[in-house]
Amino acid sequence: MRTRATEMFGIDLPIFAFSHCRDVVAAVSRAGGMGVLGALYFTPEELEHELTWIDEHVGGRPYGVDVVMPAMYEGADLAAANGEGLRDRLAEFIPDEHRHFVNDLLARHGVPELTHSDTAHFLLGWTDATARPQVEVALRHPIGLLANALGAPPADVVGQANACGVPVAGIAGSVRHARKQREVGVDVIVAQGTEAGGHTGDVATMVLVPEIVDAVAPAPVLAAGGIGGGRQMAAGMALGAEGVWTGSVWLATEESDTPPGSLEQILGATSRDTVRSRSLTGKPARMLRNDWTDAWEGADSPGALPMPLQFMLIADALRRVGRIRHPRLTPSPVGQIVGSLNRVKPTSQVIYEFMAEFGDTLERLNTVVRDD
Amino acid sequence: MRTRATEMFGIDLPIFAFSHCRDVVAAVSRAGGMGVLGALYFTPEELEHELTWIDEHVGGRPYGVDVVMPAMYEGADLAAANGEGLRDRLAEFIPDEHRHFVNDLLARHGVPELTHSDTAHFLLGWTDATARPQVEVALRHPIGLLANALGAPPADVVGQANACGVPVAGIAGSVRHARKQREVGVDVIVAQGTEAGGHTGDVATMVLVPEIVDAVAPAPVLAAGGIGGGRQMAAGMALGAEGVWTGSVWLATEESDTPPGSLEQILGATSRDTVRSRSLTGKPARMLRNDWTDAWEGADSPGALPMPLQFMLIADALRRVGRIRHPRLTPSPVGQIVGSLNRVKPTSQVIYEFMAEFGDTLERLNTVVRDD
Structure with a gap:
């Protein structure tokens, strides 16, 4: 496949996979997508350890790191x-x-x-003070993408990454936030709808993606929120995105370190x-x-x-x-796509199913007009 | 275009347009889609009057009527x-x-x-007691579709419509509701995401449509919620729908009787x-x-x-x-797509833009794989 996102990042498939688990990150990148490690819960030393492991297991394919630098926080x-x-x-x-x-x-x-x-x-997990040392560590590795959640990152961090040849992605839940990200030089906007897991806004992917695509053109946009298979990948790209940003779907893979109690709840949950x-x-x-x-x-x-x-x-x-892994008291960030996660699969199979369903979907759409 | 929805209803374009305004209904049907008149606010006598007008202005094209028979209500x-x-x-x-x-x-x-x-x-706008006389009136006209919101309609009403050769559509915001609709014989499921205007559930269109498509297969599904243009139409159909069900977008058409105060607020609102x-x-x-x-x-x-x-x-x-048309106290049902409604257009132009953007979108998607 070829989109502006695959070209910018040198990847085969425009599937970006956010995960806190290094095994998932490496597996997605090896399969042709781009794994993105969530750095939030790691100390700089731990992050160094994780990225070294990924370097050794990713087969030279590009991968990314996601940090959290909230634009606004108390104190x-x-x-x-x-x-x-x-x-x-x-x-x-x-x-x-x-x-x-x-x-x-x-x-x-x-x-x-x-x-x-x-x-x-x-x-201090959610402050700029924690994230900057993580950025320092990440940029010492051959990463292909630095992503930031929760608002526009400091402009100097964008400059620092770009100086290392690393494009920066920013996650946005509204047109206003997307514009702010672009103002500080963010290269790629992840337009993330309310159906996504973790921090999320209130506008749905179906409405948000075209809005942001139009607002930041010609900057490339990835669609996030509700993306769990090839039909949703095709839908996200129909909305104008150059690829998709995914997260929840990797929680139910063989490579993921999702704790057994959480996994059971994820497999049993509906989209509601x-x-x-x-x-x-x-x-x-x-x-x-x-x-x-x-x-x-x-x-x-x-x-x-x-x-x-x-x-x-x-x-x-x-x-x-x-x-004690209390199942009913443990916060479990996940998106509405959780309803379709009913079975644990190898990461490579999830990627394969994305692509097979994407192909079928495009063929089906073409039939709609071909028989006109 | 050709989908199972266009074939079932004998229409050129799989665009279903819900409106309380007869002018919009007739204009959409004349343009090749299917206008669907919301009957809720009409007495049986008024509904008779509206449908007679539509019969005279729709040029023999199919149109539908939407009633509200809530499955559950107090009393x-x-x-x-x-x-x-x-x-x-x-x-x-x-x-x-x-x-x-x-x-x-x-x-x-x-x-x-x-x-x-x-x-x-x-x-008594929201009871079965009000809706049944509306159904009686509607079925005396050459309608092509009877739609019902807020749960599964009584099975005898479905039978009554089908006996007149009229397929019944049911609007569902969850898989559970979609299954219930099918159990009473509803022919077409409108899978409506949380981003839709008016009564709506909490699951987004991106997640809901494939879930419902899989749950009710092989029954045809229409995608609703967040559909305001051709990119969203293509996205909805990529998700597995046979067409799209729209509403908010028609509020900002020349044919619509949207009150000036409400229209101004709609044109100025963002998706948030x-x-x-x-x-x-x-x-x-x-x-x-x-x-x-x-x-x-x-x-x-x-x-x-x-x-x-x-x-x-x-x-x-x-x-x-x-x-007194108090602008800040008048409830104005509309979906998140309101953010993209910035200008009043003729209904026929909206339809044209849907189709042009749909065509461009499909071409763009094909390029993604063609250059592989």
């Missing part, structure tokens, strides 16, 4: 003014009411307390079983509806805190529910 | 037991708190009271300016976000009542705001 001014002690300063913004709500919720579900608190690592919730990070993110999301919607919920305070607030709670 | 048991006096019985379910909330809201916005109450006409709200009928319906929808989301809102009580509750209020 951004503090972060700029004072890198040291930022965590403690931010912690002061978390009300006791919220701490009690989280502790009570876990107590009601019988989740054991931690024997000691060890929250050093990911308290997700909800956009602020309960994980403070910004709306689509995830499986469960006791966790219901609790934050409930009448006695204090409401989620703004990013990054919400994630700081719940960090210990996540480790507590993670330790 | 359905009363309706079955006692057709007489149903309105008064239902009115007893409306709490005073809700009446006060509506009256206070309009008073705050300076909306004049009615000099006399004349609510006889559409109090809609909200799914229960404030009009008690069931979630997408409409422009304005003071009306905000009030029902507010902290002092008593919450919407179930169908049909909500519409009974607000009937007088709608007439009051309608009389």
